[in-house]
Amino acid sequence: MLLTCFIIFAKLCYNKFSDGAIITLDVLYLLMYVLFLAEFIYRITTIYKLNGKEGIVSYLKFNKAEPLYMIIAPIVAVFAIVASSSGASLKTAEFLQWIIILKIPAVLRNFNDEIVFNIIAKIIMALLVIVFVVPFLNIIALSFSSPHTVVNILPNDFTWYSVNFVLTYKQFWNALSISVLVTIIGTLGSVLMMIMAAYPLSKPGMPLRKTTLVFFLIVMLFSGGMAPKIIVMNILGLLDNFWALVLPSFINVFHLLLLKGFFEGLPQELEESAKLDGANNYDVLFKIVVPLSLPMVATVSMFTAIVYWNNFNNALMYVVAKTDLYPIPMFIRNFTNMSEQSISMSDPILADHLENVKMALMLLSIVPIMCAYPFILKTFTKGVAVGSVKG
Amino acid sequence: MNSSNKEKTALKSQFRNYKNLFPFYIPAIFFALIFSYLPMMGLIMAFKDNPNLIRYDSAIEGIIKAPFNQLENFKYIFSKPDFLFALKNTLIISFLKIAITFPLPIILSILLTEVRGKKMVKTLEIVMYLPYFLSWVIVDNIFITLFSPSVGLVNNILSTLGFEKVSFVTSNDYFRGTVVFLSAWKDIGWSTLTYIAAIMTIDPALSEAAEIDGASKMQRIMFIIIPGIAATIAVLFILRIGYVMDAGFEQIYILYTPFVQETGDILGTYSFRLIRNSLIPQYSISSAIGMFNSMVALVLVLGGNFLSRKLFHRGIW
Numbered sequence: 124m125l126l127t128c129f130i131i132f133a134k135l136c137y138n139k140f141s142d143g144a145i146i147t148l149d150v151l152y153l154l155m156y157v158l159f160l161a162e163f164i165y166r167i168t169t170i171y172k173l174n175g176k177e178g179i180v181s182y183l184k185f186n187k188a189e190p191l192y193m194i195i196a197p198i199v200a201v202f203a204i205v206a207s208s209s210g211a212s213l214k215t216a217e218f219l220q221w222i223i224i225l226k227i228p229a230v231l232r233n234f235n236d237e238i239v240f241n242i243i244a245k246i247i248m249a250l251l252v253i254v255f256v257v258p259f260l261n262i263i264a265l266s267f268s269s270p271h272t273v274v275n276i277l278p279n280d281f282t283w284y285s286v287n288f289v290l291t292y293k294q295f296w297n298a299l300s301i302s303v304l305v306t307i308i309g310t311l312g313s314v315l316m317m318i319m320a321a322y323p324l325s326k327p328g329m330p331l332r333k334t335t336l337v338f339f340l341i342v343m344l345f346s347g348g349m350a351p352k353i354i355v356m357n358i359l360g361l362l363d364n365f366w367a368l369v370l371p372s373f374i375n376v377f378h379l380l381l382l383k384g385f386f387e388g389l390p391q392e393l394e395e396s397a398k399l400d401g402a403n404n405y406d407v408l409f410k411i412v413v414p415l416s417l418p419m420v421a422t423v424s425m426f427t428a429i430v431y432w433n434n435f436n437n438a439l440m441y442v443v444a445k446t447d448l449y450p451i452p453m454f455i456r457n458f459t460n461m462s463e464q465s466i467s468m469s470d471p472i473l474a475d476h477l478e479n480v481k482m483a484l485m486l487l488s489i490v491p492i493m494c495a496y497p498f499i500l501k502t503f504t505k506g507v508a509v510g511s512v513k514g
Numbered sequence: 515m516n517s518s519n520k521e522k523t524a525l526k527s528q529f530r531n532y533k534n535l536f537p538f539y540i541p542a543i544f545f546a547l548i549f550s551y552l553p554m555m556g557l558i559m560a561f562k563d564n565p566n567l568i569r570y571d572s573a574i575e576g577i578i579k580a581p582f583n584q585l586e587n588f589k590y591i592f593s594k595p596d597f598l599f600a601l602k603n604t605l606i607i608s609f610l611k612i613a614i615t616f617p618l619p620i621i622l623s624i625l626l627t628e629v630r631g632k633k634m635v636k637t638l639e640i641v642m643y644l645p646y647f648l649s650w651v652i653v654d655n656i657f658i659t660l661f662s663p664s665v666g667l668v669n670n671i672l673s674t675l676g677f678e679k680v681s682f683v684t685s686n687d688y689f690r691g692t693v694v695f696l697s698a699w700k701d702i703g704w705s706t707l708t709y710i711a712a713i714m715t716i717d718p719a720l721s722e723a724a725e726i727d728g729a730s731k732m733q734r735i736m737f738i739i740i741p742g743i744a745a746t747i748a749v750l751f752i753l754r755i756g757y758v759m760d761a762g763f764e765q766i767y768i769l770y771t772p773f774v775q776e777t778g779d780i781l782g783t784y785s786f787r788l789i790r791n792s793l794i795p796q797y798s799i800s801s802a803i804g805m806f807n808s809m810v811a812l813v814l815v816l817g818g819n820f821l822s823r824k825l826f827h828r829g830i831w
Binding site for chain 1: 525528529531532534535538539542543545546548549550551552553554555557559572574577622628630631634635637638641647648649650651652657658659660665667670699707731768785795797798800803805807808811812816
């Protein structure tokens, strides 16, 4: 099924390709045919080894189409090549391709499907690994290459200029420190707030529980949109202010629901006995409930930290003029959008290296996430297990 | 003593028992009111003339003093071709994203759980989850360079293979495809993980029994695994439909160039330009677009959630 879809897709693309590409594809088809042939001969010889001549005869009787195909296909191929070289029509060549394509499923069926599945799956996975790794290799390569060289996945004409430039660029460190501050303050505030709000919501006997829940759900479901948000920030005097990057993202209803769901699953007895011993609500929440739900709290904190670290919209909407308030994402956007002409006026060497410097900037902004990645991966995979949304 | 009185006293005692818990709400409710409910009130601008924020002392006064104009703003946007283009693009990009990025993680999760040889799976998982944690700015810029006709790796390969060079990001033919590919690249890991978690809950004994009975690999996938995660797929699909109105503002805002206005301008980028890139910020019209957007999204999310509750007894809350 999947294969057929892919083939139809390939056929559709086929007409768009240039001549060089068509030749490459034709070679591929030829290779496929040779593979089929090799496989056929291999099968015949194994049968011969097992059953002798009689085995082959009975096999050929049983499966007449197989040798017929193997004999006819090259004849058609030769015929097609002669026909197309004399300029008669290209239709015959296409006919040949169809012959080979339609053979694929039949050949695959000869194998144990467990093995076929494994091989196909491995090929797909290997391709995916390439798709995911190559972009990263490419930025690393570009960051260490000299400008105007062809760079694929290995640096060409190694140089430190780009990385060095970013590391000594004052605004980069400024943006980094803003990002770190925003992430730390934002995560602490948001998680604390969500824990505090989720705790009463998780108590079944809490009065007005449904109403409060709806109050928070509306925040998630309905948004005022950009224009009113910008005006509200304007009224509050928070435009071009550090707090505009932190405060608007404090409420995260999804995290609230996750925490609430987890708190509901905790045993009530511990809290009750603690209360009998004279603990107040704050003690119960922060000394019993939070330590008990540490995996969930860690997951939520990590998610919040990532949301803050990657947040772009707050800076885009609320920081209008003050460029030294830009956190990393907005700084990158600003840097990559600078016009080449203005740079070449002020710093010709930089303009020359611009593409490489941009990639060095990407590389250095990924480094912090890379450092946290093992830890993220741990909580992330655990978090999905606990975090499957409960009704 | 009648029953309503009894209820009242019960409620009163309930309030007394839990009154110490109410302060816990205060910070969250305070911030929700200011940063979410206040902008919702600001949507009143959608029914008014554009407020003149400079003439009055405060923005609030400007909004209040602006005269009502019934549904003029809505009539205006629906008669404007730019808006209709943006609406069309939003829907097309969203549906393309659903059509392509929704089935992929399902197939991939089945592959990852069924394949033998876990080393490969581990490697793929490690590299696959990483893009999810990068911001759109980084992902977009990586691919702008990777796809660029002058220095890009992809075009280098294409030209050595004999293809023509393609400018993926700035040509109307390829922009949507690029957007969908990038969104698949970034989010496929996360979605796959969700399905892997669902597949893990299927009893492995079922599959083993089928194998002994002679079911082929394909049959086992078709008749055991896919039915096992069908409910998860359906719920996630319905919920995904609810977010059709959001085609990915952040992603497209960064990729966007005036060259691709025809195929790449979505509602988010359009209304943002109305505020930032016009001589007088068009708050009213932008609010009207925002309101239209939010209303449709609300209906879709509520409807989707209702459906998934009815059919599968699961929802987002």
